[in-house]
Amino acid sequence: MGRAPCCEKMGLKKGPWTPQEDQILIAHIQKQGHGNWRALPKQAGLLRCGKSCRLRWANYLRPDIKRGNFSREEEETILKLHEILGNKWSAIAARLPGRTDNEIKNVWHTHLKKKLKQNQAAQDTKGHSLNSSFSTGPGFDSATGYALCRSPQDTSSEFSSVTDSSFATTITGEATTTTKNIKNEPIDDSSEYSFLEIDDSFWSLTQSSAEISSIQSAEISYMQSDMAQQQAMADEFELQFASSLEGIMEPAVYDCSSNIEDDNKDFWLNLFIGAGGCQNSLNDF
DNA sequence: AAGTGGATCAACCGCAAGTTT
DNA sequence: AAAACTTGCGGTTGATCCACT
Structure with a gap:
């Protein structure tokens, strides 16, 4: 399959955007939106390719962009x-x-x-290594940064020679046999193993930036903690964020308090470390 | 004041994946 | 099924700024 040319080379402007061009682009997007970037420059009367317009909008002109130094x-x-x-x-x-x-x-x-x-x-x-165990241990793909999680159908010895458990239990050392999707159902996946992570839509579904920040911090801390700490943090996470996840996940999944079932615990551990999102996007619910 | 080199950041490029025809 | 097309991503470039000599 051939790649479509970015733009007709002749007559299209490159380089820094002028304030006038910015104004034209902003006005057009405010009025018409940006359904089709390729068609947009022509419609707006800009001598730019669509790619350039999209980049300018996404990286500079979008109204929700935070300016200034990073905190x-x-x-x-x-x-x-x-x-x-x-x-x-x-x-x-x-x-x-x-x-x-x-x-x-x-x-x-x-x-x-x-x-x-x-x-x-x-x-x-100081003689310390920055490599935490999760990023070097079995079940972690250092090339992608994703946890390797075995699908439920997989009984191959090849993978079990690496780890007999999901990524979560690679960290905790516990034994587990199943990996669940976001609805706490077994993944219907015939592939040998899956690359699993929390879908990015998870973050946009959570309304408050304070919550997002808390979840991020918790997620990171979790990955760098030992087993006992992880257990405590998982419990705390459930208490703190169960309400945020209401409506996104089914009650049976997030309502896993003190007498939590083992399967649910595994689910939470997986979700918590970013290994439980599976191929099913949260948007599907 | 002029020259130089490092830091910064907007913008470009090529590619891959997804979608449409 | 395959070609055509669109979008988004990550790597890289090059213009500009600024501190230093």
């Missing part, structure tokens, strides 16, 4: 998420309201990479 908290969040997700800039941006993937990428390359190196050097001199 210390935002930088720390980026560092932690990058440790988990790698160069998944859009995924990181989805967890930082008002920030764009491009902006985060720039900040990473200009500030944070250096910061991280300095931290690593400092840690190394």
